[in-house]
Amino acid sequence: MAALGQTVVGYMDPVFVNMMEELKTLLRYAFQTGNALTFPLSGPGSVGMETCFVNLVEPGDKVVVCRNGVFGGRMIENVQRSGGTAIVVEEEWGHAIDPQKLEDTLKAHPDARLVAFVHAETSTGAQSDAAALCAVARQHGCLTIVDTVTSLGGTPVLVDAWGADAVYSGSQKCLSCTPGLSPVTFSAAAIERVKARRTKVQSWFMDLTLVLDYWGATQRTYHHTAPGNSLYGLHEALRLLAEEGLENTWARHRRHHAALKAGLEALGLSFVVAEAARLPQMNAVRVPEGVDDLTVRRTLLQEHAVEIGAGLGPLAGKVWRFGLMGWSCREDNVMAALAALEQVLPQVGHGVEAGAAVAAAHRAYAAEHLRAAA
């Protein structure tokens, strides 16, 4: 937050340009990639998503989109608005995408050029096997677009190991930075596809061939005014991530997730996602029968300063989503949320034993300590 308030310098100033280079290096570490074209777009994650689609989809292209939540649905919109045809692999909300279903779909559509999926569905907390899905796509000659908005910095995102081609994320989730930036990375094959387009990219702002002249070249050309202060913030957030180290960050997310999970289950709440596909940083649990969703969320926010996410789409009113992302993934937040729930749930008719959730979380932390010491 202190970095955000630093004096803005010109977006062509040598000092600023040097910071841009550092940002690219730090982002390559976060994404675990050697991709030259790795930088933050000047817009939120939705701009990251749309940039991937408008650059990689040409009118008439067939694109396989895997949908298991809200953001897969948004991908379909993006394919269609880019003039492509979306072939949808449907998966139940809260489940990981089944690579076999993708395989079957690609066999049925050998002319598909692109596969898109969400690695970590923010709407449900389900994680798909990105390595497996990318491998299937590759075997069928397709490039991949992968949404890592909620996973980057919270759970392993291994762009090069996966062999993913166009990957976007957001600054405000596990990177714990200000909202409004979308880190992206593109493989050489993705850049080749963009350069071989027969038609112009429909968006001037998102046209990678133009943005490249500012972020990619040694001789920088003005494209748009870079959001200087937000970039300062991202630089600092990524520096902190590198300081902690990805392995440590991932372990921290798992540790606090285990404690939150123990507490939520002690409250009688059940997870939407099966354990194997569960993200540590996004915990979606079912609203208990007869309990009013909005009353609970409003009371948590107004009386306990705890904000939890509402359900989206078909899950509206049916689930609560507990984010444990980046800097907010800490013991004090876990305990504050559980203690508040212990107070609020009985007020809305869901009886819980006072102290049970907090005690369960304590036991989980203790078990983790023992495991780490062993």
Place this chain on the structure above:
Amino acid sequence: MAALGQTVVGYMDPVFVNMMEELKTLLRYAFQTGNALTFPLSGPGSVGMETCFVNLVEPGDKVVVCRNGVFGGRMIENVQRSGGTAIVVEEEWGHAIDPQKLEDTLKAHPDARLVAFVHAETSTGAQSDAAALCAVARQHGCLTIVDTVTSLGGTPVLVDAWGADAVYSGSQKCLSCTPGLSPVTFSAAAIERVKARRTKVQSWFMDLTLVLDYWGATQRTYHHTAPGNSLYGLHEALRLLAEEGLENTWARHRRHHAALKAGLEALGLSFVVAEAARLPQMNAVRVPEGVDDLTVRRTLLQEHAVEIGAGLGPLAGKVWRFGLMGWSCREDNVMAALAALEQVLPQVGHGVEAGAAVAAAHRAYAAEHLRAAA
């Protein structure tokens, strides 16, 4: 800058939603409009431009674009990428758009649906008569898109008095806020046109019918995560603008422009734009014969901490652009720039009398004081 570093709250938090309402009110004051749909887009001015075009242009539409600099050229790109046909009113760079030329063009193209022009060309410092151009467009049944990126908060932008339909700006010029936001305002006729579209807006992110559900409605629906910290900054910048008052702000820009102009002319530099069309906040002067553009700009930046703008497009290497925008439009900046030029110009073979430019600026300030006292 302090506002930028405040704690982020959720983009659905009642406190945040209340700030959004205040932002809309403050922006209506800045734009001098009663338009209900007045809010900041989550992207730089280029997103403002593209949002206006992708929403108001449908494939096959004929759009008249007036071009007298870089940003008129970008408008043509936007028309074409939106599937429209651009009819271009060409004007010499550095000149205001001639309303008669627009009139003649509209007579020749009675099926045009839209007129677009830049109120204040950042690339040259020329100001066009927005009221006259909007009136001509209206007489021919066209809606208008007006770029006020460099004018808003520096020189009168009177959206309702002009009768402009879609107007966009940027946060980082005369509003002196962080780069990355684009304030926009739309007339009822513009909204009607968007709602009557036969085709979907090609951009999901910029689709006003979707963005409206977040910024426009009383029941807010998630569209994308709002750039919270940047919005805090804009709120504070607009509050400061309202505190000073638009009339006072405009007068301040004129006063410091007069002093800078006196100093630049004392240095033997001549303005690109004729006096009648000259913007106070963007002062473009010709690089003197035989003087190396880059050497001067680099020396000013590295040795005097004064950054001036380079020429863009056909004016690259030929002009220098002195911004006097918002908070930076102050006597100390005028004097620092002139004093630095007095030192640097003789080093590159352009002889100037030591102290002459600063003295000329002093006299201009004194004359302004006398005028104000009279």
